[in-house]
Amino acid sequence: MALAPEPDQRGRILDAALRLMGSGGAHAMSMRRLAAECGLNVATLYHYFPSKADLLREVIAHQSYEDLLAQTPPVDPSLPPRERLAALLEWIWREMATQDDMWRVLLGESLHADPAALSSAAELSALFESALHRWMRDLFTGEVLVEAEVLARVLRGTIYGFFIENLPLPYGDRMRFLSKRAREVATVLLPA
Known part of the structure; x- marks a missing residue:
């Protein structure tokens, strides 16, 4: 009699796949290596994910950022505007750094023009800009700012650019x- 799979087995597979894809790219990760990492046989992986492309799509979809983007950042509203903006940017970059593997997967696979990665990256960017x-x-x-929608678009590009530029650095150096x-950035966008 076959044993029933662990209820969280699919999630464990997706987490392991994200780690492996984040360290060497989706193209370099083999299903055999993933199976070994999870302590499973390859047939079990194919039961859950019929192809590596399906696995990649699910790895990306498994990460949900809606809750994070829906929350109010823990920034003290009584800070002067420049300090408030700097605190917001630092909070965003710390949160982004908790997802280094996902950023590496999205960047790498987007550069390889993977449709799932391109679609997910575009969707995440739109959600992030809205947030x-x-x-x-x-x-x-109450502060006089350039149009908030325009500022959000400029900030999104700035946030991504500085984060991606520093992604290879160790966490402490990067932060x-x-x-x-x-x-x-706060000094440039909110001159005295």
Whole structure:
């Protein structure tokens, strides 16, 4: 009699696949290596995911950012505007850094023009820009800012650019660098 699969087995497979894809890219990860990592046979993987492309789509879909983007960032609204913006940027970069493997997968597979990665990256960018717009509106009520929608679009590109540029650095070095960049961005966007 066959044993029933663990209820969380699918999630364990997706988490292991994300780690492996994040370290070497989806193209370099074999189903055999993933099976070994999970302590399963390859046939079991194909039971859950008929192809590597299906696995990649599910790895990306498994990550949900709606809850994070729906929350209000823990930024003190009584801070001066520049400090408030710098605190928001630092919080965003810390949250992004908790998902390094996903960023590597999305970037790598988007560069390989994988349709699932391109679609997921575009969807995530739209959700992120919408959240930025809302955060800017809520955190800077009453301050004279450029149009919040335009500012959100500019910030999105700036946030991605600095984050991706520093993704190879160790976490501590990256956060120190990004903290400096947060203050510089705030100074440029909110001149005295």
